[in-house]
Amino acid sequence: MVMLKRKILGSAFLSTALILGACGDKEEVSDPPTADAVESEFGFTSFDLDIDTAEQRDAVEASFEVDATGVEAEYVNSLDSKKLHGDEAYEFLKPIFTDLALTKDMEKEEVMEKVLTAFGISEYTEFDLEVQYEDGQEIEYKDLKK
Template identity: 35%
Template structure:
């Protein structure tokens, strides 16, 4: 009698192991694992261009002069609790502040897509092309990226 109980126990244990670990059913040929999605904490909080929640930088200050006179002034600054934006295009007589300026700068940021690895000359070329400027007398740009790196361009012609 002990043999039958032992044999029954072994069979029951074997069935549980095979049933619990097996991959039987209509999706038996598919993998049973999924890749984990890991998002760095700084991307959750402030965002980055890779996640679509931000631009990859928290400060953007652009000044372009043509023939020694201001042509483009753009400022974008993100502090812990608010976004400040100002935009002035004297070539087209446009002066914007706050949300209107942010919306205008958003078009620029999405179109030119600057990262910390973009070369200085590419940054200059992209911005000048965006605004349709061929020649300038002064180009001054400061960008503070989310990871702490900075881009500072000062060119005079």
């Protein structure tokens, strides 16, 4: 009887561990595109945005990263009470990133204007964006209004 209980408990623990392990990181995209496809489509491999407004700190946050292990995406808009992770965030961000068409040669003001427009923000108190372009160069676009 004791042996049977141990087998059942052991099986339950093992099943739980396998199920939890299969869930993965909630920000991971389940069927990610290849890094080459993302680079050619977006022109960058990493995008990390944080915009504060007078009404809301961290009003808009968007993060996206593709590497050899996969793709992670997250989008949070506190003004619209929207929180997206993984596949949902990637599908939401994909057309925005495609339309942005950012390049490392753009002026800071042009990049900021395009990003603010794309994410529907007209005024901000702090703008912080880090982009890693396809050649590996990372550029930070930052502005603070007081």
